[in-house]
Amino acid sequence: xILEGIVTTLDEDAAVRVTPMGPTVEEDFQRLIFRPxxxxxxxxxxxxxxxxxxxxxxxxxxxxxxAVDQLTxxxxxxxxxxxxxxxxxxxxxxxAFRVESVQDESPRAxxxxxxxxxxxxxxxxxxxxxxxxxxxxxxxxTRVQIMDVRELRDExxxxxxxxxxxxxxxxxxxxxxxxxxxxxxxADSAQG
Ligand SMILES: Cc1cc2nc3c(=O)[nH]c(=O)nc-3n(C[C@H](O)[C@H](O)[C@H](O)COP(=O)(O)O)c2cc1C
Numbered sequence: 001x002i003l004e005g006i007v008t009t010l011d012e013d014a015a016v017r018v019t020p021m022g023p024t025v026e027e028d029f030q031r032l033i034f035r036p037x038x039x040x041x042x043x044x045x046x047x048x049x050x051x052x053x054x055x056x057x058x059x060x061x062x063x064x065x066x067a068v069d070q071l072t073x074x075x076x077x078x079x080x081x082x083x084x085x086x087x088x089x090x091x092x093x094x095x096a097f098r099v100e101s102v103q104d105e106s107p108r109a110x111x112x113x114x115x116x117x118x119x120x121x122x123x124x125x126x127x128x129x130x131x132x133x134x135x136x137x138x139x140x141x142t143r144v145q146i147m148d149v150r151e152l153r154d155e156x157x158x159x160x161x162x163x164x165x166x167x168x169x170x171x172x173x174x175x176x177x178x179x180x181x182x183x184x185x186x187a188d189s190a191q192g
Contacts, residue, residue: 001024003022003024003056004063005020005021005054006019006020006021006055006066006088006091007023007053007055008052008055008077009049009052009085010045010086012048017045018066019067020066020142022035023054029118030115031112032095032113032115033111033112033113034046034109034110034111035108035109037109039107043104043109043111046099046102046111047102047109047111050098050099051084051096051099052085052113053083053086053094054095054097056093056094057090059170060134060135060138060170061171061174061177063134063174064137064138064141064175065177067141067142068138068142068181070181075088075089075090076090077089081117082096082116082117083098083116090122092121093118093119095117095118097114097116099113100112100113128166128171129165130165130171133159133160133163133171133175134174134178136159137174137175137182140152140156140178141178141181141182144181144185152182156182156183160175160179163175
């Protein structure tokens with residue numbers, strides 16, 4: 001099963017990179033299998049450093065901004081003990097891991113990792129359709145270049161009522177941010 005969350009890795013200049021990713025996990029959470037596109041900086045970081053921290057969070061506003069690499073403020077970070085990496089202090093759970101193998105023959109690599117340290121910091125909020133809609137919109141935002149504008153608008157029209165009916169201010173802000181990002185990007189590509 002895939003678990004959507006946020007991975008932190010270290011860039012070459014030691015800056016912390018915060019990226020949404022959905023690894024495959026097993027019930028005991030001892031292993032994480034990431035499938036990053038080789039074009040992503042997270043792929044390059046995992047391959048170069050061989051370590052990182054995966055987080056489970058209900059903060060969809062952070063997921064939205066991290067997906068398009070537009071964090072407004074860097075989240076609170078705590079250094080991990082057993083890996084050279086950083087924990088998002090406000091996440092619900094985290095898993096510090098080491099890379100065991102990298103298969104990168106295809107455009108989407110398979111990176112198999114072993115969890116070496118983990119903790120639960122706080123409870124997960126729970127199911128909420130607005131939060132899910134923001135996660136879907138964040139995934140769309142990362143695919144905006146390869147999507148048809150009409151398809152994009154249809155998807156946004158389908159997701160918008162979920163955010164309006166069941167979300168709070170954070171979900172509404174995150175959705176509006178992603179919508180603006182996608183529609184201005186779509187407009188740019190149409191002109192270019
Ligand atoms: C919920 C969610 C899950 C994602 N899962 C993956 C994934 O498994 N593999 C991947 O390559 N990109 C995934 N993405 C897209 C990346 O987050 C996105 O392409 C990002 O811009 C890559 O950033 P980077 O270049 O900083 O690593 C996901 C995005 C979201 C919102």
